[in-house]
Amino acid sequence: MRKIIEENRYHERNYSMSMQENLIIEENELAGMDSIWTGKVLIIGGVIGALTGLGAAYVFIQRAKKGAEPPSLTPMDGIKLALLVFGLLRSVAMLGGGDEK
Numbered sequence: 197m198r199k200i201i202e203e204n205r206y207h208e209r210n211y212s213m214s215m216q217e218n219l220i221i222e223e224n225e226l227a228g229m230d231s232i233w234t235g236k237v238l239i240i241g242g243v244i245g246a247l248t249g250l251g252a253a254y255v256f257i258q259r260a261k262k263g264a265e266p267p268s269l270t271p272m273d274g275i276k277l278a279l280l281v282f283g284l285l286r287s288v289a290m291l292g293g294g295d296e297k
Contacts, residue, residue, distance in 0.1 A: 260267035
């Protein structure tokens with residue numbers, strides 16, 4: 197009877213070690229997946245941001261050419277643009293946060 201109890205304890209210890217090892221392996225795999233998708237998101241976001249910036253600069257230049265005068269950007273225009281960009285960034289941040297407000 198004592199031998200059976202000792203064997204059960206041995207198997208329980210090995211089972212719990214196996215479960216802990218599985219959890220560690222799963223956590224490491226998830227950490228690896230995090231770095232994969234975060235890299236993709238950063239690259240895609242960077243490309244979209246660069247293309248959007250180039251498009252905005254192109255439109256700005258075309259409007260300046262139609263007016264036949266050099267483009268001018270007043271400090272008030274700069275503040276308006278900055279507030280618009282911060283609003284956009286806040287909206288994008290809310291997309292990844294779920295239902296939190």
